[in-house]
Amino acid sequence: LSAEYLARQDRWESNARTYPRHLPIAPAEGYGSFLRDVDGNVFIDFLAGAGVLSLGHNHPALVRAVTEQLGQLTHALDFPTPAKDAFVRAQLSMLPPTMRDRMKMHFCGPTGANAVEAAVKLCKVATGRGDVVSFQGGFHGSTHATMALSGLLSPKQAVPNIMPGVHFFPFCADGCDTDCASYLERSLRDSNGGVPLPAAVVLELVQGEGGVYPASAEFARRVREVTRSLGIPLVVDEVQTGCGRTGTWYAFEQYGIEPDVVVASKALSGIGTPVAVIFYDASLDTWAPGTHIGTFRGNQLAFAAGVEAVRIVREEDVLGNVRRRGEQIRGRLAGLADDPHVRDVRGRGLMWGVELADPATGRPATALAAAVQTEALQRGLILELGGRDDSVVRLLPPLNVTAEVVDTACAILVAALAHATA
Numbered sequence: 001l002s003a004e005y006l007a008r009q010d011r012w013e014s015n016a017r018t019y020p021r022h023l024p025i026a027p028a029e030g031y032g033s034f035l036r037d038v039d040g041n042v043f044i045d046f047l048a049g050a051g052v053l054s055l056g057h058n059h060p061a062l063v064r065a066v067t068e069q070l071g072q073l074t075h076a077l078d079f080p081t082p083a084k085d086a087f088v089r090a091q092l093s094m095l096p097p098t099m100r101d102r103m104k105m106h107f108c109g110p111t112g113a114n115a116v117e118a119a120v121k122l123c124k125v126a127t128g129r130g131d132v133v134s135f136q137g138g139f140h141g142s143t144h145a146t147m148a149l150s151g152l153l154s155p156k157q158a159v160p161n162i163m164p165g166v167h168f169f170p171f172c173a174d175g176c177d178t179d180c181a182s183y184l185e186r187s188l189r190d191s192n193g194g195v196p197l198p199a200a201v202v203l204e205l206v207q208g209e210g211g212v213y214p215a216s217a218e219f220a221r222r223v224r225e226v227t228r229s230l231g232i233p234l235v236v237d238e239v240q241t242g243c244g245r246t247g248t249w250y251a252f253e254q255y256g257i258e259p260d261v262v263v264a265s266k267a268l269s270g271i272g273t274p275v276a277v278i279f280y281d282a283s284l285d286t287w288a289p290g291t292h293i294g295t296f297r298g299n300q301l302a303f304a305a306g307v308e309a310v311r312i313v314r315e316e317d318v319l320g321n322v323r324r325r326g327e328q329i330r331g332r333l334a335g336l337a338d339d340p341h342v343r344d345v346r347g348r349g350l351m352w353g354v355e356l357a358d359p360a361t362g363r364p365a366t367a368l369a370a371a372v373q374t375e376a377l378q379r380g381l382i383l384e385l386g387g388r389d390d391s392v393v394r395l396l397p398p399l400n401v402t403a404e405v406v407d408t409a410c411a412i413l414v415a416a417l418a419h420a421t422a
């Protein structure tokens with residue numbers, strides 16, 4: 001049956017998201033960390049809708065919240081509604097106390113890219129400047145501007161005249177021994193030969209699509225310092241890292257920095273009802289009403305689910321679970337360090353990557369990563385790939401995943417790698 005669905009999709013959707021090409025299944029039903037396909041096969045889902053399903057598939061409380069809302073009001077443009085009001089208050093309550101009062105919030109549309117677009121426009125209007133600084137390996141979306149901002153080259157090379165004025169700097173990952181922050185600082189301070197003073201610096205603190213690279217703490221601190229001293233708004237893209245993924249509600253909390261703009265989307269509602277927002281410092285609020293509008297910004301189902309998701313994260317110590325399960329993954333995968341095909345195992349919270357390389361040449365092991373993914377799928381585990389060469393096997397489980405499921409998934413990954421390298 002799966003094969004029939006896949007073949008039909010191939011016929012009409014010429015540029016389908018790449019997932020079905022690597023993971024040839026047709027899902028029919030999900031529950032918690034599990035997915036059942038149309039043929040009745042059950043998989044552990046460590047892709048979780050690309051990090052969207054933070055509380056797993058069909059969390060009963062979220063289903064209830066959405067269902068109740070469904071009978072009342074589903075879509076209400078920009079009008080204030082009880083669901084929207086509760087959502088805003090719940091979301092603001094999750095910001096650090098020092099940020100709550102000074103941040104405003106804007107609804108940007110259904111997707112993460114919508115919100116990154118809004119963030120960049122907000123900063124351009126507020127500063128009157130047109131250039132933007134971004135980082136190599138970062139991912140910010142697939143719209144015109146967000147693709148231009150993304151530091152992964154291959155998809156955008158095919159698009160002529162993509163948004164100009166983006167300046168890329170090296171991203172200083174944990175363990176990097178180059179002083180990337182000084183290079184950035186010198187370029188930004190050099191008014192005679194450096195980059196023009198930008199409207200914003202856009203940073204993904206743990207690069208997800210780029211291959212699970214957490215930024216070095218020192219780098220994040222210095223980026224914050226230099227942007228503040230030069231009056232450049234710092235936009236932190238928490239589309240993937242946000243809503244608990246890294247063990248704190250937002251990743252910037254762990255880095256001890258306060259951005260001027262926070263971008264959030266994927267897991268805001270916990271169940272895939274789309275919503276995307278920015279939180280921004282009130283001083284940036286100079287854009288005229290209408291600078292970023294759009295029809296689908298009043299998704300009441302997302303608001304209702306999002307309020308419930310925040311309650312569950314708070315009451316059920318989901319962030320504690322993220323940290324504990326993250327440490328469990330670190331422990332279970334530690335043995336992979338001895339495998340000559342494994343260059344690195346790294347992660348934060350429940351965002352992990354196993355980077356594979358050819359032992360002889362040191363080159364990224366793209367084919368091996370795909371083989372591991374296929375083998376893991378056959379053994380009942382859905383994994384994603386990432387990194388500029390697709391050589392990083394990524395784990396992105398629901399945040400309420402149990403210890404037993406983590407154990408099983410890690411055992412499958414280890415076995416799949418052993419099988420693929422045998």
Ligand code: PMP
Nearest residue numbers: 111112113139140141237239240
């Ligand atoms: N920013 C980051 C960090 C992301 O991971 C993604 C999606 N993978 C996006 C932006 C874009 O989000 P969307 O696909 O919803 O437009």
